Amino acid sequence: MQNRAIAYAACVCGLLLFLSPVIGAQQLITGAPLRIPPILEESSVAGSTTDTGNESAAENERVFDLTVNEGSREFVRGVQSPTLGYNGEYLGPTIRVRREDNVRLRVFNSLGEATTVHWHGAHLPAEADGGPHQRVPAGETWEARFRVEQEAATLWYHPHLKGTTAEQVYQGLAGMFIIDDEHSDSLALPHDYGTDDIPLILQERRFTRDGRIDYSPRMPDIMRGYFGNALLTNGAAEPNLEVSQELLRLRVLNGSNSSLLRLFVDNGMKMHQIATDGGLLSRPTEVEQVVLSPGERAEIVLDLRGLEGTHPRLMAESNGGNTYDALTLQVAQSLQQSEELSATLVSRKTPSDTNVVRTRDFVMSSMGPGGRLTINGRTMDMSRIDEQVKLGTTEVWRISSRGMMMAMPHNFHVHGLQFEILSINGDRPPVHLRGPKDTVLLYPGDTVEILLEFEDYTGVFMYHCHLLEHEDEGMMGQFEVLP
Ligand code: C2O
Numbered sequence: 001m002q003n004r005a006i007a008y009a010a011c012v013c014g015l016l017l018f019l020s021p022v023i024g025a026q027q028l029i030t031g032a033p034l035r036i037p038p039i040l041e042e043s044s045v046a047g048s049t050t051d052t053g054n055e056s057a058a059e060n061e062r063v064f065d066l067t068v069n070e071g072s073r074e075f076v077r078g079v080q081s082p083t084l085g086y087n088g089e090y091l092g093p094t095i096r097v098r099r100e101d102n103v104r105l106r107v108f109n110s111l112g113e114a115t116t117v118h119w120h121g122a123h124l125p126a127e128a129d130g131g132p133h134q135r136v137p138a139g140e141t142w143e144a145r146f147r148v149e150q151e152a153a154t155l156w157y158h159p160h161l162k163g164t165t166a167e168q169v170y171q172g173l174a175g176m177f178i179i180d181d182e183h184s185d186s187l188a189l190p191h192d193y194g195t196d197d198i199p200l201i202l203q204e205r206r207f208t209r210d211g212r213i214d215y216s217p218r219m220p221d222i223m224r225g226y227f228g229n230a231l232l233t234n235g236a237a238e239p240n241l242e243v244s245q246e247l248l249r250l251r252v253l254n255g256s257n258s259s260l261l262r263l264f265v266d267n268g269m270k271m272h273q274i275a276t277d278g279g280l281l282s283r284p285t286e287v288e289q290v291v292l293s294p295g296e297r298a299e300i301v302l303d304l305r306g307l308e309g310t311h312p313r314l315m316a317e318s319n320g321g322n323t324y325d326a327l328t329l330q331v332a333q334s335l336q337q338s339e340e341l342s343a344t345l346v347s348r349k350t351p352s353d354t355n356v357v358r359t360r361d362f363v364m365s366s367m368g369p370g371g372r373l374t375i376n377g378r379t380m381d382m383s384r385i386d387e388q389v390k391l392g393t394t395e396v397w398r399i400s401s402r403g404m405m406m407a408m409p410h411n412f413h414v415h416g417l418q419f420e421i422l423s424i425n426g427d428r429p430p431v432h433l434r435g436p437k438d439t440v441l442l443y444p445g446d447t448v449e450i451l452l453e454f455e456d457y458t459g460v461f462m463y464h465c466h467l468l469e470h471e472d473e474g475m476m477g478q479f480e481v482l483p
């Protein structure tokens with residue numbers, strides 16, 4: 001699969017020579033210290049329960065406030081590019097909560113247009129999901145309340161309004177959402193946020209010659225991918241990070257609209273992948289590269305022993321053809337000792353399909369009339385429920401990507417739960433894809449089987465291609481979990 005990623009990039013990049021990594025007369029600002037999104041502080045005026053009685057800590061609600069606002073940022077010297085952000089001008093703070101917390105997320109929309117905020121990867125009630133049904137009109141506030149009922153993971157949040165998701169994300173609306181739990185606290189893993197535990201939001205972006213973020217997709221961009229001429233890492237190009245611990249944990253999100261990113265370190269060093277989208281792998285897995293499609297996450301640990309005083313670079317190759325410096329590490333001359341990485345991270349039952357009540361097929365296609373982007377021949381209709389499943393059951397979903405006439409990758413994201421990949425083209429998934437997933441990549445012609453358990457919540461949830469231009473074109477459907 002990894003070799004196919006490269007082959008795919010090679011055949012597409014010929015079409016994209018008109019995109020040059022040089023932006024114009026002016027240059028992107030590079031080489032600044034990596035921006036670390038601040039951890040969002042709890043709001044002091046909770047409006048939460050004020051009883052002084054016998055409430056347990058678990059009943060207390062943790063209240064967080066996000067404001068969706070317009071702003072601007074200087075990416076190219078002397079040019080303020082208009083942007084969007086949460087509590088700031090571009091991207092948003094990191095929301096960090098613990099398993100079993102009761103959270104209340106208040107979102108105030110100060111934009112001149114509607115938006116939503118979706119908690120990507122979270123297991124929660126449908127009305128808290130922040131999908132296209134939970135519209136937040138301009139000037140209004142929306143609240144999501146739920147109890148965190150899932151294991152430690154690196155999730156994220158972003159807008160999800162039908163038709164404008166791609167543009168709003170592109171202008172800067174995205175943030176990390178980290179869940180901790182007791183088990184992950186007990187492991188020997190780098191834990192010090194901003195020091196040896198680093199969130200990385202990678203976004204391929206296109207800049208105009210005059211240095212502004214340029215979102216103006218034309219038909220080929222929508223179909224093949226809205227590729228760019230720069231890569232932003234936490235909102236800036238080619239940042240640096242000083243490292244003084246032996247082990248460095250990177251929580252990486254591909255926050256691009258439609259670019260696949262292949263990550264590797266320029267000195268050829270191996271990385272240890274420790275987590276997938278929704279939780280830890282059973283054990284650290286050595287990888288030479290990590291391929292992430294839009295919306296996917298991976299946590300990787302780099303062992304910097306022996307690299308004191310060097311400047312290894314994390315590289316990101318986009319399937320649009322460009323390769324970028326995603327992050328340069330300034331490794332200290334002498335490193336503080338880190339605890340040896342836990343050899344076992346989590347024990348999981350091996351996937352059992354014995355309880356499967358049903359197998360469903362999902363065909364992602366770009367073949368329909370006019371090259372429409374469809375799932376099972378249909379585009380998204382908010383008033384149509386495409387699939388109904390029953391609470392408490394387990395199903396296999398078999399997803400395939402067709403439309404070889406216009407070969408393009410897709411991925412498949414499911415709301416409200418984490419699934420398990422059972423097979424990719426009939427084979428067991430590689431070890432680094434055997435953790436909890438909410439988004440899975442499909443190259444042209446692929447068939448992927450996933451196992452889903454519908455637990456805890458009824459209601460209407462989405463599934464869709466997370467290439468945001470495809471999603472906005474309607475490559476999305478709805479499933480309802482019935483009691
Ligand atoms: Cu990341 Cu339906 O979303």
Ligand code: CU
Nearest residue numbers: 119120121415
């Ligand atoms: Cu989602």
Ligand code: CU
Nearest residue numbers: 410465467470
């Ligand atoms: Cu797609």
